[in-house]
Amino acid sequence: GGFGNKVGAYPGYICAAVASIVTGQPVKWVEDRMENLSTTAFARDYHMTTEIAATKEGRVTGLRVHILADHGAFDACADPSKWPAGFSNIVTGSYDFPVAHLSVDGVYTNKAPGGVAYRCSFRVTEVAYAIERAMDIMAQKLGMDPVDFRIKNFIRREQFPYQSALGWEYDSGDYHAAMEKALAATDYRRLREEQKARQEAFRRGETRELMGIGVSFFTEIVGAGPSKNCDILGIAMFDSAEIRIHPTGRAIARMGSKSQGQGHETTWAQIIATEIGIPADDIVIEEGNTDTAPYGLGTYGSRSTPVAGAAIAMAARKNKAKAQMIAAYMLEVHEDDLEFDVDRFRVKGNPEAHKTMGQIAWAAYNRVPPGMEPGLEAVSYYDPPNMTYPFGAYVCVMDIDVDTGTHKVRRFYALDDCGTRINPMIIE
Incomplete structure (x- = not known):
């Protein structure tokens, strides 16, 4: 995790970042061991x-x-x-x-x-x-x-x-x-x-x-953690995730957390693949870009999977719920008559009648039910109820x-x- 000195933001880091922005040049912050021990x-x-x-x-x-x-x-x-x-x-x-x-x-x-x-x-x-x-x-x-x-x-x-x-x-x-x-x-x-x-x-x-x-x-x-008892200087500690499924059936997920080598990219893709059946190889995980990433409070304290991971699972389920409505429209049945199986929705009792997530993704942009907004994307803000x-x-x-x-x-x-x-x- 992000334990130890890695969690804090120290003056040297901020000065180096600001200097790079002002000068338009790369700036490297260098300190020896004694300086690190005395200033972190x-x-x-x-x-x-x-x-x-x-x-x-x-x-x-x-x-x-x-x-x-x-x-x-x-x-x-x-x-x-x-x-x-x-x-x-x-x-x-x-x-x-x-x-x-x-x-x-x-x-x-x-x-x-x-x-x-x-x-x-x-x-x-x-x-x-x-x-x-x-x-x-x-x-x-x-x-x-x-x-x-x-x-x-x-x-x-x-x-x-x-x-x-x-x-x-x-x-x-x-x-x-x-x-x-x-x-x-x-x-x-x-x-x-x-x-x-x-x-x-x-x-x-x-x-x-x-x-x-x-x-x-x-x-x-x-x-x-739960915003009811966890914050950083008054900033709530929930996390968020955004998942967009393209017409091709591929997906991109943007995360508020940032991996430091823990393998988040693999874990997030695996959660999405399990929830909505898109192969992990067809999922792009984007993290660390504060210009585009959704809200997140960082990677430390064993919080990424319980909080950010839960957010991405909930965003996937929102997409899955909409996909089920689109599949029902395509198959001309009520959505309650469908069940999910690996990567497709099929009619209960008639598994031959089904629509894959790839087919549903294409229909989400081209053949949605009347009154439904096109597209297949969702954002989830997850505020955990407990530690x-x-x-x-x-x-x-x-x-x-x-x-x-x-x-x-x-x-x-x-x-x-x-x-x-x-x-x-x-x-x-």
Whole structure:
């Protein structure tokens, strides 16, 4: 995604662009490493205090978190949230806390501007670390296996959609299944037995090497976002898409988002092809041209597919609905008597009577029903009703020499539930 320094717009970039416009010449902005570090933004300087209340049986009953957030000399990044703390209130994580309290104090310091997101969106990574570290410590205090403690307090599948104690509505999830799959893949219980045997051998003086097993579980909040709670300096964070189908049956889609190498062009074409049956090779994706592109708020924070991708799907469905009316007119049936099949509308019960999207596209410009406006194009502005909440389980196994500090990662297992995988090859 567009994490880190890539999200912000810095003075040098603006000056270079303006200089090029004024002079009519190409202008290149060059800076060395030190200049980049001192003039762009940083992240992560958060000091977090986490308290968990739990019963002796291991059931969590409350959470209290305080964060001291270093924002540097000033806020250089326009966070996509009405709150300067970003999405810190996802700190309850994957657990069913009945009550929770979060306070964040932002401070200015004499260093580079702060506030950007590295490796995840807008404070999600910081608070995921906070709650997972706290869950480990609480499990240790209770004398429980950290996995068992987590499983006991997971939000259950039947609780979704789930309203967190800090106000977010998690749409879906199956945390128990995800954790069980990670445990089975790593043979977790056997690893714990091996770890115990290694500790006993260490106490007997038979080895100077110990074994560490780390387990964590996360729930992110991404896909910004709903205008009801996400904005950049008052600008709503929805996205839009425009699809025009030509008389030849080929199409052009203009997007408000911009790919940075994630393969958006392939994904957008695939969505259109799936929705209305035009081959992906016959679809032109245009993005990055602010003179012609529709409204969009950019590529970062895992928002492109949930927001821009949804916009392009909805624009495709608008075209599909009009195409169905044209096909009904051409076949002299009611539109409810038609069904869509891959790349054509056919009469229910009589598949031989059909019209392909290519035929419909030509008719859209030459033979539309009386009273219908010619053409086949649509624009969709998609303001998502909610954020998205991907989740996952991680297991890490390490061997550590206690005398030298030498360590080796023996195994690292990651399980991520990212929702519907539109193009698995791009994801992998």
